[in-house]
Amino acid sequence: MSITLISKEGAQFLVSKPVADRIGVVRDCAYGADFWLGYAVATDDSMGITLANVTSSILSKILVWCEHYKDMEPLVDGDSNMEFPEWDMAYIGHDMNQILFVLEAADYLHIPGLLLLACKGIADVLDGRNPRGICDLLGIVMDFSHRQEVDMDKENGYWRWFLHPT
Amino acid sequence: MRTQTQTQLVNLPPELLIYVLAQLDLPALAACHQVCKLLHNTLLTSTLLQYRTLLLLHALSSSSLLPTHTLLSRLQAHTSRWRRLLPGQSYTHPLPPNTGSTYELYGSLFVRGLAISSPRGTATDALHVLQLPSAVDERPGREWIWRAPGTQGWSDFTLSPSEDLVALVAKRPASQSLPRFEIHLLTLSSGLPHPSARSPVLQHDCRDTRPNPQRAAGYSYLLQICGSSLACLFLPREQTAEYVRGEIGEELVIWDWRTGGVRAVYIGESADYTRGGKSVWADPPKTFSFLDEETILVAGTDTGALEICTIPSLPSLSSNSSAGSGSSPAPGSASPPPQLIKRVRLLLPPLRPSNAAILSILTRSDPSPGEGPFGLKKMPEGVRFASSSSSASASTSASASTSAAAHAGPALSAAPAGSPNEEGESEKKAESSSELFYPSPSARLLTVSLSLDSPPDTVPDLTIFVLFSTLLVALHSPEKFLPSPSPSHKNTAAQAYYDASSILVLPWPAWSAHARITDTSHEPHGYVCYTHGYRYITSSLFIPPHLQAQAQQAGLAGLLAPDLLQGLISTRVEVWDFNPAMVRRVRWEQEQARGPPSPPHADEVEPGAEVQWEELEQLVEEGVEQWLDTDEDGSEEDDDEEEEDADADEGMDEGTDGFEEDDSGSEPPAEVDPGAQVPVVFGPSTPRVPAVEQLLVPATLLAQDVFVDPLQSGLSAVVRSMEVPGLLSGLFIDGERVIMLIKRGGREMLKVDVF
Numbered sequence: 001m002s003i004t005l006i007s008k009e010g011a012q013f014l015v016s017k018p019v020a021d022r023i024g025v026v027r028d029c030a031y032g033a034d035f036w037l038g039y040a041v042a043t044d045d046s047m048g049i050t051l052a053n054v055t056s057s058i059l060s061k062i063l064v065w066c067e068h069y070k071d072m073e074p075l076v077d078g079d080s081n082m083e084f085p086e087w088d089m090a091y092i093g094h095d096m097n098q099i100l101f102v103l104e105a106a107d108y109l110h111i112p113g114l115l116l117l118a119c120k121g122i123a124d125v126l127d128g129r130n131p132r133g134i135c136d137l138l139g140i141v142m143d144f145s146h147r148q149e150v151d152m153d154k155e156n157g158y159w160r161w162f163l164h165p166t
Numbered sequence: 167m168r169t170q171t172q173t174q175l176v177n178l179p180p181e182l183l184i185y186v187l188a189q190l191d192l193p194a195l196a197a198c199h200q201v202c203k204l205l206h207n208t209l210l211t212s213t214l215l216q217y218r219t220l221l222l223l224h225a226l227s228s229s230s231l232l233p234t235h236t237l238l239s240r241l242q243a244h245t246s247r248w249r250r251l252l253p254g255q256s257y258t259h260p261l262p263p264n265t266g267s268t269y270e271l272y273g274s275l276f277v278r279g280l281a282i283s284s285p286r287g288t289a290t291d292a293l294h295v296l297q298l299p300s301a302v303d304e305r306p307g308r309e310w311i312w313r314a315p316g317t318q319g320w321s322d323f324t325l326s327p328s329e330d331l332v333a334l335v336a337k338r339p340a341s342q343s344l345p346r347f348e349i350h351l352l353t354l355s356s357g358l359p360h361p362s363a364r365s366p367v368l369q370h371d372c373r374d375t376r377p378n379p380q381r382a383a384g385y386s387y388l389l390q391i392c393g394s395s396l397a398c399l400f401l402p403r404e405q406t407a408e409y410v411r412g413e414i415g416e417e418l419v420i421w422d423w424r425t426g427g428v429r430a431v432y433i434g435e436s437a438d439y440t441r442g443g444k445s446v447w448a449d450p451p452k453t454f455s456f457l458d459e460e461t462i463l464v465a466g467t468d469t470g471a472l473e474i475c476t477i478p479s480l481p482s483l484s485s486n487s488s489a490g491s492g493s494s495p496a497p498g499s500a501s502p503p504p505q506l507i508k509r510v511r512l513l514l515p516p517l518r519p520s521n522a523a524i525l526s527i528l529t530r531s532d533p534s535p536g537e538g539p540f541g542l543k544k545m546p547e548g549v550r551f552a553s554s555s556s557s558a559s560a561s562t563s564a565s566a567s568t569s570a571a572a573h574a575g576p577a578l579s580a581a582p583a584g585s586p587n588e589e590g591e592s593e594k595k596a597e598s599s600s601e602l603f604y605p606s607p608s609a610r611l612l613t614v615s616l617s618l619d620s621p622p623d624t625v626p627d628l629t630i631f632v633l634f635s636t637l638l639v640a641l642h643s644p645e646k647f648l649p650s651p652s653p654s655h656k657n658t659a660a661q662a663y664y665d666a667s668s669i670l671v672l673p674w675p676a677w678s679a680h681a682r683i684t685d686t687s688h689e690p691h692g693y694v695c696y697t698h699g700y701r702y703i704t705s706s707l708f709i710p711p712h713l714q715a716q717a718q719q720a721g722l723a724g725l726l727a728p729d730l731l732q733g734l735i736s737t738r739v740e741v742w743d744f745n746p747a748m749v750r751r752v753r754w755e756q757e758q759a760r761g762p763p764s765p766p767h768a769d770e771v772e773p774g775a776e777v778q779w780e781e782l783e784q785l786v787e788e789g790v791e792q793w794l795d796t797d798e799d800g801s802e803e804d805d806d807e808e809e810e811d812a813d814a815d816e817g818m819d820e821g822t823d824g825f826e827e828d829d830s831g832s833e834p835p836a837e838v839d840p841g842a843q844v845p846v847v848f849g850p851s852t853p854r855v856p857a858v859e860q861l862l863v864p865a866t867l868l869a870q871d872v873f874v875d876p877l878q879s880g881l882s883a884v885v886r887s888m889e890v891p892g893l894l895s896g897l898f899i900d901g902e903r904v905i906m907l908i909k910r911g912g913r914e915m916l917k918v919d920v921f
């Protein structure tokens with residue numbers, strides 16, 4: 001059984017049930033419509049779900065992940081020192097913009113495993129960069145001067161000493 | 167093709183931004199603080215992010231489902247108590263008599279081997295389990311006697327609370343001359359065979375080539391559990407003739423305890439030399455520590471090196487289906503057991519061969535790296551002792567303690583009456599009692615304790631500290647230790663290299679910057695749970711300055727009268743914190759204060775400690791008088807103490823009671839009969855001054871005719887110390903508490919400071 005997903009641009013993607021099941025909103029929509037139970041007369045191309053916030057390029061990328069994880073459970077919770085499989089890290093890559101698109105889409109589509117992977121991707125991109133490097137990477141203006149802050153207790157002020165050269 | 171507008175990290179919805187930031191590690195978070203106001207304010211105002219940051223700073227993990235703000239406030243209080251060494255609670259707890267020498271401290275469980283059948287403590291056949299109360303999650307304390315139906319007594323044990331596993335090395339029958347060992351796998355909750363273990367008993371035959379084995383050779387054991395791996399090092403007594411002849415020897419066996427398969431057996435280097443016509447294994451293992459489930463560190467005394475080895479994984483379950491497939495001592499009769507794969511060799515500082523040699527070596531790191539949050543799901547009820555807070559009035563705490571003692575009395579003296587099973591089922595409350603915070607898996611300190619055969623008045627003991635992260639970097643990223651290929655400086659003696667069997671060899675200078683070496687050993691001797699996470703605990707004795715005149719009068723400077731000495735002497739307990747973030751912080755704070763860096767570890771007098779000492783002085787005098795007045799009590803205890811020591815403990819008794827100060831007025835210690843069950847005393851926490859933080863800076867250990875060169879070592883630590891009157895006979899640390907073992911009139915007490 002399969003279902004058609006329609007991207008923001010109107011492009012149609014035909015996906016099988018195990019793949020689509022990875023996408024939370026699709027699963028909810030489909031179950032809500034009793035789609036998989038067969039009550040709604042569903043042929044392969046008559047029923048589609050429009051995902052108005054996801055572009056074709058991002059949707060196709062997300063479907064690659066869903067296809068990979070159609071038979072296995074992705075990691076869905078963890079902390080910063082957890083290890084993702086190599087495939088995941090190669091998949092998410094180091095393109096910050098693309099990771100952010102994936103992140104937003106994963107949030108919108110309710111895919112917790114992919115959301116976590118995107119966060120891990122961002123953490124990897126930021127890893128080892130100093131504040132100036134992060135500004136350059138994100139293309140934002142450094143608008144913060146830490147001299148302005150005076151009333152910080154020590155635990156919160158850890159960033160003052162943590163990067164201090166020793 | 168992309169038509170969407172540019173997305174920015176900072177344009178994400180706040181909840182998504184927080185979720186992203188919560189996955190970052192500490193350096194990235196610190197950098198984000200200084201990027202822009204939005205990130206900075208998000209990091210400062212979000213409870214989740216504050217909590218995550220604090221966890222990372224203290225190298226802790228948590229799997230609690232409590233609300234984040236609750237966790238944050240508890241974590242703040244907990245870390246602040248540790249930092250100032252001001253306990254949230256302080257109490258003493260009696261230990262049952264007849265405890266053997268085996269014990270474990272694991273995930274707030276203090277477990278001692280107990281000899282119920284034989285009062286002399288010769289055969290351990292039960293465990294006294296003390297679940298210590300927690301100040302972080304206000305969990306009450308419990309104690310119970312653990313017995314394993316069907317086992318005959320055991321020589322040693324270890325446990326893994328998160329797996330609900332107790333592993334016992336069964337006592338061999340005296341008639342059995344061959345070294346065949348059985349390790350029983352039981353649950354901590356019920357004492358029954360562990361349901362996850364395919365076979366409840368692991369068997370191993372140590373090699374024994376004695377021509378006529380007539381009596382059983384004596385062995386001691388080192389045990390550690392890491393996830394589904396269980397390692398046991400069988401150590402024969404070294405003084406025996408058969409050991410010297412090489413007929414028996416050390417064997418390290420690593421099992422997968424779930425399947426029962428042997429993952430590896432290690433007996434040292436292959437027989438490359440012979441002694442007395444028999445082949446002898448070179449550099450047999452004397453100690454080991456798991457680094458993770460796939461990696462183990464072993465060390466011997468012959469070459470003076472720490473070997474990091476990979477444990478081969480079991481090829482397939484079918485080939486090892488028969489549980490307890492012990493290694494066969496005779497080669498050729500069966501497929502040889504798999505070997506450890508040596509990967510990295512860290513050489514210890516070179517000794518002058520004519521002057522010094524390594525006598526013994528012991529590596530420790532706690533908790534085991536596989537140990538997750540410790541959950542007591544179906545533990546026996548035991549005897550509860552309520553953890554009254556410091557605000558509790560003296561009367562309630564006294565009544566609570568007497569009732570606890572009333573319960574404890576029969577439970578301890580007639581332990582077989584209460585079967586653990588029934589008690590376990592009686593527990594109705596599904597109490598969430600797992601540890602709130604536990605050290606992150608990688609946050610471990612390895613201590614290597616060496617005792618040396620060296621000239622007198624030089625260096626009898628050495629302790630080396632190194633972080634697991636350093637060891638794992640050497641294993642996984644060896645390029646960080648290898649010299650740059652530039653031919654300019656050729657100092658091969660100090661550089662890392664690969665040897666002929668492609669083992670990465672790190673001479674001492676190549677890793678000394680990441681290690682710390684001291685010529686002091688852990689005090690007091692005899693107990694090993696002195697490491698937890700990044701922390702290490704030790705102690706030293708001193709006589710408070712204002713008592714020194716008195717001490718000299720009493721002739722202490724010359725021949726010591728031990729009873730008087732005990733009254734005058736105090737113990738300085740030191741907690742060494744190797745957490746790199748904490749070291750950075752203290753260094754930064756000291757630089758900010760623009761003071762000179764504090765002298766490394768000087769014997770400074772803490773401000774405010776004077777009050778305590780004056781009290782102590784009084785108490786010592788009173789104590790000596792009382793000791794002279796009262797009859798000796800506690801002599802009915804069947805202990806191994808000498809008479810003199812029992813008397814001497816009286817002097818310390820008073821000092822210790824005074825240390826719990828407030829209660830000593832309401833219930834004078836004279837009223838308590840030390841021979842009876844000593845009640846649990848929940849005193850209000852002793853008002854102390856916050857500990858002064860000192861930085862242990864990189865230091866040099868002089869050669870002293872023992873080492874080839876002076877030893878530099880670069881790993882820094884923060885030392886905090888507190889002073890307690892009297893002597894300690896044991897000192898332990900875990901994630902939440904400092905535990906002091908005190909002997910009072912032959913009876914052992916725990917004094918626990920909960921942080």
